[in-house]
Amino acid sequence: MSKPVSLRQTSICVVAADIFLPVVTAFVEHSSLAFGLGKPEALKMMLASEELFLHLCRVVIPKQGMIEVRCSCKGHIVQSDFSFPETRINMHAFNLTALPRSSGTDDLDDMRMILASRSVDHLNIRRKENQRIISLIKEKKYPKAVAKLENPHPITCRDFAIQSPLPDELKYFALLTARFYDQDDIPVFFQYPGMLVDMIDSGGYHAITARGPAGEIGGGLVWRLLTDNTVEVFGPFVMVDDDRSRTVCVSLIEACISRAGRTSAVVMICYPPESGQYTEYFEFLGRMNCYAITGALRQRSLWFRLMHEDMGSVVWTTPEMDDFLQHAYRRLFLAREIRHVADQGESRNAYSVFSTQIDRLRRQVTLDILWPGEDIEDNLMRHLDLFQKEGIRNIIFEIDAGIAWKSEIMPCLLKNGFQPILILPYAGTGDIIVFQLLHHPS
Amino acid sequence: MSHTLSFQHLAPEYIQRFQAYIPSNPDDELKKRFGCTHLFRLNNNENPLGPCPSAARVIRNFAPCRAAVYPSGDCWHLRRKLAERYNMEPDQFLFGNGANEVIAFVIKAFCRQGDNIITAEKTFAVYEWVAEFSGFEARMAPLKDHAFDDDAMIRCIDDRTKILFVCNPNNPTGTYWNDATLRSFLDRIDGRQIVVVDEAYCEFVEKPDFPDGMALISEYPNLVVFRTFSKMHALAGLRIGYLAGSREVVNIVRRTCVVYSVNALAQAAALAVLNDSGEHVQQTRDLVRRQKQVITEHLDSLGLTYLSGEGNFVMIRLPMSDSLAYRRLMMQGVMIRTMTGFRFPNWIRLTLAMPDAMDAFMAGLENILKFRNPGMQPL
Numbered sequence: 001m002s003k004p005v006s007l008r009q010t011s012i013c014v015v016a017a018d019i020f021l022p023v024v025t026a027f028v029e030h031s032s033l034a035f036g037l038g039k040p041e042a043l044k045m046m047l048a049s050e051e052l053f054l055h056l057c058r059v060v061i062p063k064q065g066m067i068e069v070r071c072s073c074k075g076h077i078v079q080s081d082f083s084f085p086e087t088r089i090n091m092h093a094f095n096l097t098a099l100p101r102s103s104g105t106d107d108l109d110d111m112r113m114i115l116a117s118r119s120v121d122h123l124n125i126r127r128k129e130n131q132r133i134i135s136l137i138k139e140k141k142y143p144k145a146v147a148k149l150e151n152p153h154p155i156t157c158r159d160f161a162i163q164s165p166l167p168d169e170l171k172y173f174a175l176l177t178a179r180f181y182d183q184d185d186i187p188v189f190f191q192y193p194g195m196l197v198d199m200i201d202s203g204g205y206h207a208i209t210a211r212g213p214a215g216e217i218g219g220g221l222v223w224r225l226l227t228d229n230t231v232e233v234f235g236p237f238v239m240v241d242d243d244r245s246r247t248v249c250v251s252l253i254e255a256c257i258s259r260a261g262r263t264s265a266v267v268m269i270c271y272p273p274e275s276g277q278y279t280e281y282f283e284f285l286g287r288m289n290c291y292a293i294t295g296a297l298r299q300r301s302l303w304f305r306l307m308h309e310d311m312g313s314v315v316w317t318t319p320e321m322d323d324f325l326q327h328a329y330r331r332l333f334l335a336r337e338i339r340h341v342a343d344q345g346e347s348r349n350a351y352s353v354f355s356t357q358i359d360r361l362r363r364q365v366t367l368d369i370l371w372p373g374e375d376i377e378d379n380l381m382r383h384l385d386l387f388q389k390e391g392i393r394n395i396i397f398e399i400d401a402g403i404a405w406k407s408e409i410m411p412c413l414l415k416n417g418f419q420p421i422l423i424l425p426y427a428g429t430g431d432i433i434v435f436q437l438l439h440h441p442s
Numbered sequence: 443m444s445h446t447l448s449f450q451h452l453a454p455e456y457i458q459r460f461q462a463y464i465p466s467n468p469d470d471e472l473k474k475r476f477g478c479t480h481l482f483r484l485n486n487n488e489n490p491l492g493p494c495p496s497a498a499r500v501i502r503n504f505a506p507c508r509a510a511v512y513p514s515g516d517c518w519h520l521r522r523k524l525a526e527r528y529n530m531e532p533d534q535f536l537f538g539n540g541a542n543e544v545i546a547f548v549i550k551a552f553c554r555q556g557d558n559i560i561t562a563e564k565t566f567a568v569y570e571w572v573a574e575f576s577g578f579e580a581r582m583a584p585l586k587d588h589a590f591d592d593d594a595m596i597r598c599i600d601d602r603t604k605i606l607f608v609c610n611p612n613n614p615t616g617t618y619w620n621d622a623t624l625r626s627f628l629d630r631i632d633g634r635q636i637v638v639v640d641e642a643y644c645e646f647v648e649k650p651d652f653p654d655g656m657a658l659i660s661e662y663p664n665l666v667v668f669r670t671f672s673k674m675h676a677l678a679g680l681r682i683g684y685l686a687g688s689r690e691v692v693n694i695v696r697r698t699c700v701v702y703s704v705n706a707l708a709q710a711a712a713l714a715v716l717n718d719s720g721e722h723v724q725q726t727r728d729l730v731r732r733q734k735q736v737i738t739e740h741l742d743s744l745g746l747t748y749l750s751g752e753g754n755f756v757m758i759r760l761p762m763s764d765s766l767a768y769r770r771l772m773m774q775g776v777m778i779r780t781m782t783g784f785r786f787p788n789w790i791r792l793t794l795a796m797p798d799a800m801d802a803f804m805a806g807l808e809n810i811l812k813f814r815n816p817g818m819q820p821l
Contacts, residue, residue: 258785262567264461280761281788306765309780310772311467312475333769335475 008035011070016061016084024053024069028080031071035078038141045138048119049080052134055112056082075202076140076195077121083133092351096125096358097382114386123358127370139361142192145175155240160210160218160248162255167197173209173220177237184298185273187222187234188361196222208255210240210248218244221252223260226269230427231260231307233270253281261307266426268305278303283332286422289436291393293363302422310334313430316341316404320411321433324420334425341407349373354383364394369409377412381441384416388440395437402430416441456577463571466777478775482799485779487613487643487755489676490795491729494722497677497714504707513706517684520709523716524686528656534692539703541642541670541683545607546572548666548685550698552604552636553578560598561607562590564615564785566640569607588749589617592627605636610653611643614784614791616751620651628662636691638666642683643753645674645723646730652752656686663688666695671708673754674726675715680708730754733794740804744811754794757781760811764790767810774806 010031014020029046037045049069056067061084070081096113113134117123122137165173171193177186189195199205200222209220221235236252238245260268269285272278282303290298312335317325319340329336352373357366365387373379387395397413399406401423410433418435425431450458466472469481492498517537525532538544549559549572558579561569570580581603583594590608599606608627611618619627624639631637639655655667666687672678682704685695737756741748747759760767764780767790771778776799781789792803 254787257782257787258563261782261785261787262461262570264459281763283763283766305763306769307782308464309466309765309768311464312472333766333773335477335769335772337475 008074009070009072010034011068013066013068016057016063016065016067018054018057021050021053021057024067025050027069028071031080032078032138035071035073036140037078037138041078041138041141044119045078045080045136048116048123048136048138049082051112051116051119052082052136055116056084056134059112060084073202074204075198075200076142076189077137078140079138080136081133082135083128083131086127086130086132092353095351095354095379095383096123096356097379097386111386114390117358117360118390121360123356125357126355126368140195140198142195142198144191145171145178145193155212155216155218156244158244160212160240160244160251162208162251163211165207165209165211165217165220167201169209169211169215169217170197170200170207170220173207173217173237176217176239177220180239181237181273186237199224206259208252208259210238210252219248219252221256223256223268225263225265227427228264229266230424231263231265231268233268235270235273237273250280257281257305257307265307267424268307269424269427270303270305271300272303281305285332285424288396288421288434289394289438291363295393304425306425310425312336313402313426314339315401315431316407317401317433318407318410320414321407321420325423325433328423332423332425334431336431339404341404350375352376352379354379356383358392362394363392364396365392366396366398368398368400369406372405372408376409377416380409380412380416384437384440397435397437398424398428399433399435400428400430401433402428410435454577457575460571460575472772472777473775476769476772476775478773480775481772481777482775482795482802483777484793484795484799484803485777485791486678487673487753487791487793488678489674489726489754490793490799491676491722491726493676493711494715494718496718497675497711500710500714501707504710508706511706512702513704513709515701517704517709520684520713520716523713524684527716528686530656530659530686531689533689534659535684535686536692536695536699537682537684537704537709538699539683540672540681541640541668541685542568543700543703544668544683544685544695545569545638546576547695547698547700548605548636548638549573549576549578551695557602557604558600559605559607560595560603562595562609562612564588565590565607565609566613566642567783569638569640585612585615585617587617588612588615588751590619592619592623592630595627596630599635603635605638606631607638607640609640609642610655611647611752613643613753614755614757614779614781614786614789615749616753616755616757617749618647618649618652618752620649621653622651624653624655624658628658628665631664633662633664636664636666637662638668638685640668642668642670642673644669646727646754647752648727649752659686659688663690666691671712671715674723675712677708677711677715680705680711682708682712726754729796730794733797733800736797736800737792737794737804744808756792756794757786757789758792759789762788762810764788770810771803771806774802774809776803776806778803 012027025046028049029042032042032045068083072079120136121139124135174190174193174196177190200207205224207222210218218240219238223233226232236249238249240248282305285302285304287299287301290300315336315338353371355368355370413435417437417439419438421436422434423431521532521535524535558581559573560581563582563584573580581598583598641655668685670683738750749757768780779791
């Protein structure tokens with residue numbers, strides 16, 4: 001049973017002034033504890049909020065500006081959002097790499113936002129309508145599954161029904177999946193069955209399983225709405241013997257697609273454990289390099305499926321990208337009108353602004369451009385240097401090709417070690433072109 | 443980059459979470475985007491023969507000065523004509539701007555906050571959509587052997603259920619309830635809820651046991667029948683449909699009905715249809731029957747699974763994503779309907795049309811089946 005919204009969310013609104021620091025930190029700490037973070041994690045969230053609030057007061061927001069701090073529980077995570085109107089703010093300071101005005105150094109200790117990011121699992125800087133939002137996200141600590149399943153043999157049951165699993169069934173499904181699949185092929189959260197249950201309970205994730213008449217679990221699949229129009233699928237994971245495995249796999253995929261078919265989802269993306277099961281339902285998008293914490297390199301395959309009929313759309317780009325885009329769209333049979341952005345003589349801001357999503361657990365950062373500016377290349381280099389110092393190797397830059405001015409950064413990315421690796425159709429205003437840093441420019 | 447105001451908070455939650463339906467773009471735009479020189483629209487189950495000759499004549503001769511004058515607000519002549527045809531009263535009919543509009547009339551008339559409607563999981567989506575964007579729960583019973591399951595629908599009923607929608611024959615599976623099944627269902631409901639039977643495709647059915655919804659209204663006052671001029675009668679572009687029911691029920695629904703929503707040309711053309719000899723209906727049935735045979739033989743030769751029931755359409759299961767098939771067929775000038783939105787992943791629905799369109803579809807289908815997977819080479 002989901003908790004009502006009011007029990008999952010708290011908020012305060014304060015003037016951006018140092019004097020309110022204790023109010024904000026106490027609010028964040030106590031909210032975090034109330035939402036189920038352990039004492040050490042709540043303390044880290046509090047420390048991160050302290051750094052972030054001071055940075056916002058001293059660098060970003062003008063005097064008398066207001067900040068809303070909203071803490072929320074989303075099942076397995078606690079999130080603290082700091083939001084404020086974008087009018088009159090110091091745009092440059094919105095970058096992760098921004099230094100205080102008084103500092104003439106590039107000492108990381110002066111970068112309060114990066115300090116904040118070190119205490120939490122995820123830090124997101126983004127813009128929503130006319131608000132700027134910085135989110136601190138801390139995951140709850142869950143015990144790793146230690147139970148060993150006695151029966152390693154595939155399940156031989158003949159009849160299955162696709163259903164939403166009860167919590168105990170979900171935990172058992174996670175244990176089974178770990179038993180039948182390589183660790184690299186399953187999402188990390190499957191190793192923490194309690195976390196998986198909380199994720200589903202939050203309503204942000206959904207699960208279905210193939211259940212036999214005696215309660216056997218023959219397979220399952222998890223998905224979530226990643227953005228307003230994109231569904232992300234994990235699975236299907238199938239544990240039945242060979243002659244029934246295809247039936248179970250197809251039933252799980254069809255049930256997932258059917259349930260998402262009349263939602264806002266336009267595109268479904270997935271990471272298959274076994275590609276052979278996917279070719280009927282999904283189309284291959286491409287592969288992405290993923291560096292593990294150990295430094296080992298692994299390639300992840302991405303597949304997609306459009307949930308609606310493609311009406312065609314416009315893609316804004318620069319001439320350097322033509323070959324890649326024409327090849328990609330021809331291969332994917334997507335009707336696209338490719339248009340080049342051109343400098344039409346507009347005056348530019350001095351400073352560009354990037355949004356940043358840091359995923360400390362996967363050592364991954366995803367960048368997007370929020371505001372163009374004259375310093376775009378310098379700003380990019382500052383971010384790349386910072387990530388190098390932080391030991392983050394998986395660096396992604398996503399460009400929404402449905403927004404013309406965003407494409408202006410493409411030549412800069414290509415020049416500085418990024419390569420386009422795939423296109424996510426309709427994942428933004430238009431298609432999102434995903435660039436990955438293959439070679440650090442230094 | 444301008445600052446934008448947000449109005450999301452003004453909208454009810456059920457509107458905020460509802461996704462607007464995006465209709466297909468006009469032909470000229472689609473042809474440009476998909477790089478095709480012609481386009482066969484086989485996605486909306488339209489009648490390729492066009493309206494019957496008398497309706498065509500009315501459309502051709504429609505005087506421009508009539509465009510300046512409001513039409514009959516309640517389709518006066520049409521309701522009288524229908525009453526005469528079905529031996530009912532004019533007050534037992536309500537017209538709308540296509541049958542889609544009368545769906546909204548009925549739901550608005552009978553549902554209030556906390557109520558629910560029941561339909562099938564895999565059927566025409568508009569019953570579900572109208573309920574949901576009006577703030578009511580839509581309960582979906584699974585199909586049984588691709589047909590509406592009367593037992594499953596009845597199991598979904600609770601004390602807040604107001605309307606049950608049955609699409610007969612079902613779009614998109616083409617299955618139907620015969621007279622005995624429909625009567626049995628109505629007997630079990632026993633007047634406790636409104637039962638809507640949507641007969642949008644009834645004129646295509648030639649089976650003797652297919653029920654005549656109109657004839658059942660006198661026996662079952664909670665029965666509402668939907669009919670349309672868009673499919674068999676080929677007036678889809680004019681948007682006109684209607685409902686029929688007992689005087690008591692229609693009197694309630696009328697309170698939510700938007701008058702003047704049916705334009706003068708649509709009313710005049712529909713009246714011509716009702717006065718037609720029936721030859722056009724027979725010609726259309728002959729065409730559908732012939733093309734159904736051609737297509738199903740071709741599908742058999744390709745080893746594809748399909749559902750070919752009643753109606754001017756066939757549903758086909760493909761060994762690839764239906765949205766990929768749509769794009770690849772579009773590039774060959776053939777437009778079909780993907781079925782993911784109907785909860786049939788990897789199925790497409792094909793309108794049975796003229797031989798040239800069917801030939802283009804069959805050639806396009808063979809092309810895309812030859813090369814099913816566009817490949818796994820990195821970009």
